[in-house]
Amino acid sequence: MTVRDALNSAIDEEMSADPKVFVMGEEVGQYQGAYKITKGLLEKYGPERVYDTPITEAGFTGIGVGAAYAGLKPVVEFMTFNFSMQAIDHIINSAAKSNYMSAGQINVPIVFRGPNGAAAGVGAQHSQCYAAWYASVPGLKVLAPYSAEDARGLLKAAIRDPDPVVFLENELLYGESFPISEEALDSSFCLPIGKAKIEREGKDVTITTFSKMVGFALKAAEKLAEEGISAEVINLRSIRPLDRATINASVRKTSRLVTVEEGFPQHGVCAEICASVVEESFSYLDAPVERIAGADVPMPYAANLERLALPQ
Amino acid sequence: VLDFPGGKVAFTHEIQFISESSQERVPCYSVLDDNGQQITNSHFVQRGSSGEDVSDMVTLQIMDNIYYEAQRQGRLSFYATTIGEEAINIASAAALISGDVIFPQYREPGLLLWRGFTLQEFANQCFGNKSDYGKGRQMPVHYGSNKLNYFTVSATIATQLPNAVGAAYSLKIDRKNACAVTFFGNGGSSEGDFHGALNLAAVMEAPVLFICWNNGWAISTPTSYQFRSDGVVVKGRAYGIRSIRVDGNDALAMYSAVHAAREMAITEHRPLLIEALTYRVGHHSTSDDSTRYRSAYEIEWWNKARNPLSRFRTWIESNGWWSDEAESDLRSRIKKEMLEALRVAEKSEKPNLKNMFSDVYDVPPPNLKEHEFVVRQTIKSHTQDYPSNVPL
Numbered sequence: 001m002t003v004r005d006a007l008n009s010a011i012d013e014e015m016s017a018d019p020k021v022f023v024m025g026e027e028v029g030q031y032q033g034a035y036k037i038t039k040g041l042l043e044k045y046g047p048e049r050v051y052d053t054p055i056t057e058a059g060f061t062g063i064g065v066g067a068a069y070a071g072l073k074p075v076v077e078f079m080t081f082n083f084s085m086q087a088i089d090h091i092i093n094s095a096a097k098s099n100y101m102s103a104g105q106i107n108v109p110i111v112f113r114g115p116n117g118a119a120a121g122v123g124a125q126h127s128q129c130y131a132a133w134y135a136s137v138p139g140l141k142v143l144a145p146y147s148a149e150d151a152r153g154l155l156k157a158a159i160r161d162p163d164p165v166v167f168l169e170n171e172l173l174y175g176e177s178f179p180i181s182e183e184a185l186d187s188s189f190c191l192p193i194g195k196a197k198i199e200r201e202g203k204d205v206t207i208t209t210f211s212k213m214v215g216f217a218l219k220a221a222e223k224l225a226e227e228g229i230s231a232e233v234i235n236l237r238s239i240r241p242l243d244r245a246t247i248n249a250s251v252r253k254t255s256r257l258v259t260v261e262e263g264f265p266q267h268g269v270c271a272e273i274c275a276s277v278v279e280e281s282f283s284y285l286d287a288p289v290e291r292i293a294g295a296d297v298p299m300p301y302a303a304n305l306e307r308l309a310l311p312q
Numbered sequence: 313v314l315d316f317p318g319g320k321v322a323f324t325h326e327i328q329f330i331s332e333s334s335q336e337r338v339p340c341y342s343v344l345d346d347n348g349q350q351i352t353n354s355h356f357v358q359r360g361s362s363g364e365d366v367s368d369m370v371t372l373q374i375m376d377n378i379y380y381e382a383q384r385q386g387r388l389s390f391y392a393t394t395i396g397e398e399a400i401n402i403a404s405a406a407a408l409i410s411g412d413v414i415f416p417q418y419r420e421p422g423l424l425l426w427r428g429f430t431l432q433e434f435a436n437q438c439f440g441n442k443s444d445y446g447k448g449r450q451m452p453v454h455y456g457s458n459k460l461n462y463f464t465v466s467a468t469i470a471t472q473l474p475n476a477v478g479a480a481y482s483l484k485i486d487r488k489n490a491c492a493v494t495f496f497g498n499g500g501s502s503e504g505d506f507h508g509a510l511n512l513a514a515v516m517e518a519p520v521l522f523i524c525w526n527n528g529w530a531i532s533t534p535t536s537y538q539f540r541s542d543g544v545v546v547k548g549r550a551y552g553i554r555s556i557r558v559d560g561n562d563a564l565a566m567y568s569a570v571h572a573a574r575e576m577a578i579t580e581h582r583p584l585l586i587e588a589l590t591y592r593v594g595h596h597s598t599s600d601d602s603t604r605y606r607s608a609y610e611i612e613w614w615n616k617a618r619n620p621l622s623r624f625r626t627w628i629e630s631n632g633w634w635s636d637e638a639e640s641d642l643r644s645r646i647k648k649e650m651l652e653a654l655r656v657a658e659k660s661e662k663p664n665l666k667n668m669f670s671d672v673y674d675v676p677p678p679n680l681k682e683h684e685f686v687v688r689q690t691i692k693s694h695t696q697d698y699p700s701n702v703p704l
Contacts, residue, residue: 022485048485054515059508062474063516066492069463069475070413070482093468094475102456102464103447104671138672162674194677241677 001185004174006148007037007113010155011075013187015045018073021159024051024064025077025114034079035115035174061087061112065094068110068164075159078114081130081168088133095164096139111158116144116168117211117262118310124298129263131210134166135240135272141193142240144168146214148178150237153191161193168239170212196243198250202232206250208273209260210236213311217260239269247273248281255286262310265293337542340589341569342559346617348626350564357407357568364426365406365563366634367642369398369621372422374646375431376594378654379438379452383598387658388438390452394419396561396593399620400525402426403566404493407574411490413479414462415472418453419525420495427460431649435657442703447671448663470500473509473522477583480513480520484581491519491577493570499530501544510551513583521573522553522585525560527592532605548585560588561620564627591618664703665691 001009015021022045027034029042029052042050053060057078064074078084084091091112098106117129135142141163145151151169158165183189199214200221207217214235221231232250236243251257257277259270270291277289295309314321343356350356376393383391394401401422408414414423421434433445437455440448446456446464456464463479466472476494483490500506501524513520524544528535541547548555554576558569566588573584591614595602602611628634665687669680691698 051516054511056508056511058504059474059512062471062505062508063478063481063512066415066475066478066480067482068478070479070492072478072482072485074478089468090471090474094466094471098464098466099673100671101446101449101454101466102671103445103449103667105445105456105458106464107674141673241679 001148001180002175002177003145003148003151003169004035004037006151006180007155007169007174008039008041010152011038011159012041012044014156014159015041015049017187020071021073021075022049022051022067023075023077024053024060026053026055026079028052028077033077035171037169037174038077057083057086058090061090062094064110065090065108068095068108069098069106073109073159075111075113078112080119080126080171081114081116082126082128084112084114084130091134091140091164091166092137096137098139099163100139107162108164109162111155111165111167113155113158113167113169115171115174117170118294118299118306119171121301121303121306122299123301127299129168129261129294130166131168131239131261131263132268132272134168135242135269137240139164140240141165141238142168143193143238144210144236146173146211146235146237148180149184150191150197150235152180152184153189154193154237157190157193160190165193168211173212176215191237194238194241194243196237196246197235198232198246199235200231200233202230202254204230204254205256205258206232206234206247206254207258207260208234208236208247210239210269211262213260213262216311236269242272242276244276244280248277251277251281252284255284257285258290258292260292260311262294265291265296268293332540333542334546338545338557340557340559341565342562343564343568344562344623344627346623348623348630350627355568356564357571359406359567363628363633363638365402366621366625366628366639368402368405368422368425369563369624370639370642371431371646372398372401372425373621374643374650375421375425375434378647378650380594380598382654387654388452390598391438392418392453392597393594394421396591396614396620397525397527398422399563399566399624400523400560400588400590403563404523404570407567407570408493409490410461411488412461412574413476413483413490413492415476415479415492415494416462416465417469417472417496417500418465418467419497421453421455424455424457424460424462427457427462429455429457429460429462431646431653432656433457435653436660439657439660440662441657441660442663443657443660444663447667449667470496470503470505470509472496473500473503473505474512476520476522477509477513477516477518480518480583481516484517484519489578491521491574493521493523495523495525497530498524498526498528498535498538498544499533500524501547502538510547510553510583510585514552517581518583519577519581520583521570521577522583523570524585524587525590526587527560527590529592529596529602529606531596531600532602543587543589545585545587553583553585555585555587557587557589560590561618561623563620563624590620661703662701
């Protein structure tokens with residue numbers, strides 16, 4: 001199943017099961033979704049539940065949050081999370097902090113989803129990764145699927161969750177196909193939020209990463225195996241809450257950590273993982289933690305430069 | 313005629329720009345004159361005895377005066393008064409039903425008062441004590457009440473506008489006989505959220521009332537620095553929204569306008585914009601001293617000559633529904649109750665330590681449970697350093 005179909009089926013099933021769930025965003029209806037993630041939903045559920053918004057991220061995000069305050073369960077699509085910067089005040093100040101500020105009187109069962117991070121040849125303003133920004137905020141949950149199973153299980157969990165969830169997809173993964181189990185195809189399938197997955201077991205070094213880089217890490221692990229190095233690859237799945245237990249247990253087994261992300265290097269997700277491991281598993285480390293991240297430059301457009309600005 | 317996406321448009325063959333302003337400003341709907349007499353031939357929506365309207369306006373005034381003083385005495389950290397805008401608060405409240413959801417800015421406690429929030433409940437929030445529904449999480453005047461359909465005040469300016477549209481959309485989908493009502497100031501109308509909210513409300517055909525209290529000021533910024541349009545009312549048409557300008561200090565006009573707007577919002581599924589012209593008699597908040605940027609004379613004039621409470625009081629007294637005696641009885645009773653509520657709230661314990669960690673998420677996450685445990689351990693070993701007025 002492709003990641004695109006996984007996401008589409010997840011939204012479809014949740015909308016079918018709960019009439020309060022509705023989708024809104026630019027081009028989600030008539031156009032079938034800028035990346036076709038919401039294909040077929042308008043036809044099936046009608047314009048009240050698949051709402052094509054005007055171009056105002058700040059406006060429609062505020063409206064989505066207000067609808068969630070009033071008891072609906074919006075799934076708000078950003079054409080890319082780069083555009084969420086227009087709406088970030090509502091995500092943080094109207095959604096993330098509301099349950100706390102209202103002392104439990106206002107909960108916000110909303111999902112913000114869309115492609116995050118680098119794509120291919122889209123330039124600096126369409127390529128930033130927002131995982132670190134959103135994951136620093138208490139009150140939000142932040143998820144990053146890799147495979148089709150991740151996409152289905154995590155999106156269904158996100159939609160059912162009473163807290164606001166930021167769901168970071170990857171444009172280049174939409175078309176990628178993954179094997180999928182019978183269990184994952186069931187409409188009640190759900191993955192737990194806050195649990196990482198060990199994609200490949202190993203004993204010499206731990207590699208942690210999320211989203212598209214999981215695929216790279218697995219390929220890297222293959223190459224390392226040829227050189228006699230056994231790498232354990234952890235797919236984080238959840239950036240907030242971060243599965244520190246799984247990460248630390250792995251590092252205590254392997255004694256070495258390489259943490260990978262596509263986003264900017266300073267103050268990234270890797271920095272948090274490094275801090276966690278240094279605080280909790282210091283005496284187990286045989287070497288300093290290595291971080292691999294995108295280059296500390298706005299993403300260039302030219303294909304050769306873009307390739308060099310991202311982990312290879 | 314040009315057959316354009318969105319509809320036919322007639323041609324003109326002269327270069328003619330639409331003027332930046334009309335010849336005349338949009339007139340202001342009013343019913344009572346400055347002396348509280350009903351203007352001949354004025355239309356308004358009748359509403360029977362208004363004893364509760366005036367007593368709530370009086371209560372609001374007394375509450376503001378007492379709390380302002382309490383802040384000045386150092387008993388409260390912060391307060392923002394609603395002085396001068398009592399009619400907007402109470403008359404709007406009276407025109408709504410309990411099922412209508414309110415999204416306030418921060419100058420609308422009168423609607424909560426109308427709906428039944430008690431003096432003690434107001435006091436508890438201002439002191440952030442253990443009975444505060446907000447569990448001490450927010451500054452004073454950031455009231456909220458689920459059961460009274462009044463969404464907790466969020467200090468961010470104008471963010472409540474698109475939120476209200478979303479809530480209105482939800483009411484529409486659920487086919488409820490109710491609307492969303494949101495308030496904001498003249499300053500708030502400059503925010504990006506104003507634009508997004510009004511535009512979307514019109515497109516979504518959402519039953520929402522946008523009520524702007526244009527009180528002449530945004531802290532020290534006068535309206536001439538805020539916008540160059542004829543106030544806020546003219547912006548409604550730009551979004552395809554029916555609008556009205558009202559004398560915000562005229563309780564009858566305010567009530568009538570909100571009543572009429574509500575009808576249209578619910579039966580026709582449309583948003584409406586009401587610009588209530590008024591004056592912010594008080595300072596922006598206790599962090600402001602408005603005599604630094606405006607004349608004391610101007611403030612006094614509005615407080616005396618166009619006082620919303622005096623005008624309304626004259627009118628209902630002339631109808632036999634109120635009297636000086638009723639007023640002085642009320643004033644002394646409320647003042648006593650208010651001071652007592654303050655005393656009780658001030659003496660109450662603060663919320664206990666666990667409230668620092670709860671409600672971040674629906675279910676407390678392991679890291680916060682652990683954090684709380686570590687804090688409590690630290691307190692046990694350093695009892696002398698822990699503040700005695702924060703209960704464990």
